Amino acid sequence: MTGRGWKLPFKLLGIPLSLDPSFALVLPLFAWLISSQVPAYAELLTAVGIEIDGAALSRGIVPYVLGLSAALGLFTSVVIHELGHALTARAYGVATRGITLWFLGGVAQLEDMPRQRGAEAVVAIVGPITSAVLGALLGMLLTTLTMPAGVTFVVAYLAITNVALALFNLLPALPLDGGRVLRSLLALFLSRERATLIAGGVSQVLAIGLGVYGFLSLNLLLMAVAFFVYNAGRAEVQAESMRSAFEGRRVADGMGRDPITIDIDMPVDRFRALRAWKTHPCYPVVDPDGQLLGVARIADAEGADDDAGLHALLRPAETIGADEPLEVGVRRLAASELGRLVVTDARGRVVGILGKADVVRALEALR
Numbered sequence: 001m002t003g004r005g006w007k008l009p010f011k012l013l014g015i016p017l018s019l020d021p022s023f024a025l026v027l028p029l030f031a032w033l034i035s036s037q038v039p040a041y042a043e044l045l046t047a048v049g050i051e052i053d054g055a056a057l058s059r060g061i062v063p064y065v066l067g068l069s070a071a072l073g074l075f076t077s078v079v080i081h082e083l084g085h086a087l088t089a090r091a092y093g094v095a096t097r098g099i100t101l102w103f104l105g106g107v108a109q110l111e112d113m114p115r116q117r118g119a120e121a122v123v124a125i126v127g128p129i130t131s132a133v134l135g136a137l138l139g140m141l142l143t144t145l146t147m148p149a150g151v152t153f154v155v156a157y158l159a160i161t162n163v164a165l166a167l168f169n170l171l172p173a174l175p176l177d178g179g180r181v182l183r184s185l186l187a188l189f190l191s192r193e194r195a196t197l198i199a200g201g202v203s204q205v206l207a208i209g210l211g212v213y214g215f216l217s218l219n220l221l222l223m224a225v226a227f228f229v230y231n232a233g234r235a236e237v238q239a240e241s242m243r244s245a246f247e248g249r250r251v252a253d254g255m256g257r258d259p260i261t262i263d264i265d266m267p268v269d270r271f272r273a274l275r276a277w278k279t280h281p282c283y284p285v286v287d288p289d290g291q292l293l294g295v296a297r298i299a300d301a302e303g304a305d306d307d308a309g310l311h312a313l314l315r316p317a318e319t320i321g322a323d324e325p326l327e328v329g330v331r332r333l334a335a336s337e338l339g340r341l342v343v344t345d346a347r348g349r350v351v352g353i354l355g356k357a358d359v360v361r362a363l364e365a366l367r
């Protein structure tokens with residue numbers, strides 16, 4: 001759910017925003033769900049003192065317009081919630097790669113978690129606080145302004161959902177905000193690994209509880225959320241055990257040494273012939289001084305023009321410094337397109353390759 005998706009052509013406070021393909025399904029679904037509930041919501045709002053004529057809002061295309069506006073408002077609210085996280089992380093010096101909207105809400109992809117004591121709790125808690133404040137502000141609009149019934153409906157819907165969003169995210173289950181707060185607070189007294197294990201256990205119990213409740217009440221969305229929380233919580237625990245296994249290790253400790261580099265002047269037909277005796281899909285290409293120029297894929301050489309030379313096949317290399325933490329290398333590798341990172345020294349020369357097999361070997365050696 002990360003990296004892929006449709007990137008919007010603008011940034012919010014310097015942070016790119018993208019839509020996961022599942023979003024194309026979920027926006028009309030939410031719009032339709034809300035529009036089909038307009039009379040019920042109107043009744044509910046009237047019961048809490050916000051007079052809305054449900055019958056008038058249920059005629060013709062009105063409910064669909066309301067549903068679409070409310071759904072768009074809901075996703076905007078999620079983006080604002082995620083911006084809360086991203087800006088707090090920025091205050092700790094951690095950048096955000098982007099905010100992605102997907103099936104079950106939003107994710108702010110932080111480059112890293114701030115390592116300061118308790119910082120994760122602060123970054124996490126700001127999300128629900130942002131939503132709660134937004135809900136309160138919208139609530140104040142309702143009580144101070146007289147607006148047309150349709151606008152009142154959408155504003156009231158968003159006021160309530162923002163408060164619900166805040167409360168839901170406070171559930172102490174990883175990877176929800178509440179789970180992060182719990183983990184970060186536990187980590188004040190315990191090792192981070194132990195804190196993650198405990199928070200992960202709490203998450204699984206909560207997820208199973210949510211799932212059973214969703215099943216008994218035939219709430220499909222709740223069941224989907226429970227399934228997501230269960231899996232994501234487990235992934236979080238695995239990521240943490242990997243992190244602690246690689247603790248203190250550098251890329252240089254895990255990489256494959258003596259990498260095969262390809263000279264930029266190698267004829268294309270000879271490069272293509274590498275396929276016969278080596279199994280790597282791509283190789284780093286260097287100039288006569290050993291400086292990395294990029295990578296070339298064997299697959300690209302298949303139909304290539306021999307006279308054009310290797311220059312025509314060059315792609316940007318995904319590189320990492322030999323001194324970077326191994327954990328960072330593994331994470332970059334997982335997101336890498338070619339499945340191999342070229343390891344360079346401080347002078348930009350190729351000193352190794354970090355591939356999946358190298359990581360498996362490094363893990364084996366740790367046991």
Ligand SMILES: [Zn+2]
Pocket residue numbers: 081082085124127128169177
């Ligand atoms: Zn959040």
